[in-house]
Amino acid sequence: MNIVYLNGEFLPEQEAKVSVFDRGFLFGDSVYEVIPFYQGVGFRLDEHIGRLNHSLRAVRIQNDQDWVGILEQLVSKNGGGNLSVYLQVTRGSAGKRSHAYDDSLQPTVFACCTEIKDIWQAGVDDVVSLKAIVTEDLRWHRCDIKSTCLLPNILVLQQAKDEGVQEALFSRDEKLTEGSACNLFIVKRGVLYTPKRSSEILGGITRELILELADKHGIQFQESDIDYDRLLSADEVWVSSSTRGIVPVIEIDGQQIGNGQKGPVWQKMFELFTDVQRKLMTGR
Ligand code: PLP
Numbered sequence: 001m002n003i004v005y006l007n008g009e010f011l012p013e014q015e016a017k018v019s020v021f022d023r024g025f026l027f028g029d030s031v032y033e034v035i036p037f038y039q040g041v042g043f044r045l046d047e048h049i050g051r052l053n054h055s056l057r058a059v060r061i062q063n064d065q066d067w068v069g070i071l072e073q074l075v076s077k078n079g080g081g082n083l084s085v086y087l088q089v090t091r092g093s094a095g096k097r098s099h100a101y102d103d104s105l106q107p108t109v110f111a112c113c114t115e116i117k118d119i120w121q122a123g124v125d126d127v128v129s130l131k132a133i134v135t136e137d138l139r140w141h142r143c144d145i146k147s148t149c150l151l152p153n154i155l156v157l158q159q160a161k162d163e164g165v166q167e168a169l170f171s172r173d174e175k176l177t178e179g180s181a182c183n184l185f186i187v188k189r190g191v192l193y194t195p196k197r198s199s200e201i202l203g204g205i206t207r208e209l210i211l212e213l214a215d216k217h218g219i220q221f222q223e224s225d226i227d228y229d230r231l232l233s234a235d236e237v238w239v240s241s242s243t244r245g246i247v248p249v250i251e252i253d254g255q256q257i258g259n260g261q262k263g264p265v266w267q268k269m270f271e272l273f274t275d276v277q278r279k280l281m282t283g284r
Contacts, residue, residue, distance in 0.1 A: 003077040005111040024090025028149035031055035032088040038281045040080035058145045063107040083113040130166045131251040137170035144199045153180045176226045179239045183207040187236035187265045192221035206240040213272045236263030
């Protein structure tokens with residue numbers, strides 16, 4: 001049975017109840033994080049908590065908690081191991097529906113776990129490449145906030161599925177921003193490129209790690225604009241996220257990327273990345 005966390009209590013999931021007037025439910029007035037735990041240890045936990053605090057500050061939800069303590073207890077109550085933790089903080093409930101809110105509201109804090117498969121044990125051949133479409137980025141201009149207002153992300157992913165592919169990449173003002181739930185990288189002549197960090201994209205924790213690893217291991221990289229032509233003429237395209245890791249994209253809008261195979265720079269980065277995960281797991 002899954003144990004979830006709700007407002008100070010650890011409960012079987014069936015017993016966790018939230019008010020229908022909760023602003024997270026009524027307005028999407030809430031922020032969230034998704035944090036992988038490997039063998040009970042949070043992956044880049046400080047960075048995730050840092051981003052959560054950034055999101056909370058940006059939407060003016062005041063909620064200072066021992067996040068690490070809550071998450072570690074939750075993971076342990078769910079048997080430890082390899083779990084992805086979802087944490088959501090809403091502005092709370094005023095017992096009525098009104099756009100305006102009072103600063104005295106008590107935020108609702110909810111967290112739950114789902115099992116993740118052993119990606120660090122997977123080899124390069126186990127990773128399934130993706131096909132994607134490019135769609136207009138109709139989101140607001142604060143995509144740096146990890147808000148639960150995900151309707152544009154949900155709709156483009158569904159559009160991708162309707163078109164028989166697995167991912168949708170957003171384009172705003174002729175520049176690629178990111179994917180529906182992932183950051184975007186391209187490789188051209190051995191150099192790695194990714195859109196600059198700005199309020200138009202989420203500052204992905206995996207993205208940061210990829211850039212750190214590139215720096216440390218002599219892979220040339222640049223944060224720069226990527227337009228549609230550069231995207232389609234790239235040798236490699238990848239997307240990254242905490243839940244999926246780093247995944248090659250081999251076809252976009254029906255056009256093959258590079259030679260249509262997983263590229264050598266991706267393979268190197270995948271190995272560096274899984275090595276970091278493995279070290280974390282084994283405590284080395
Ligand atoms: N961009 C968006 C819109 C996302 O939703 C996510 C993850 O959910 C990411 C990027 C990747 O972020 P991270 O690597 O922190 O999971």
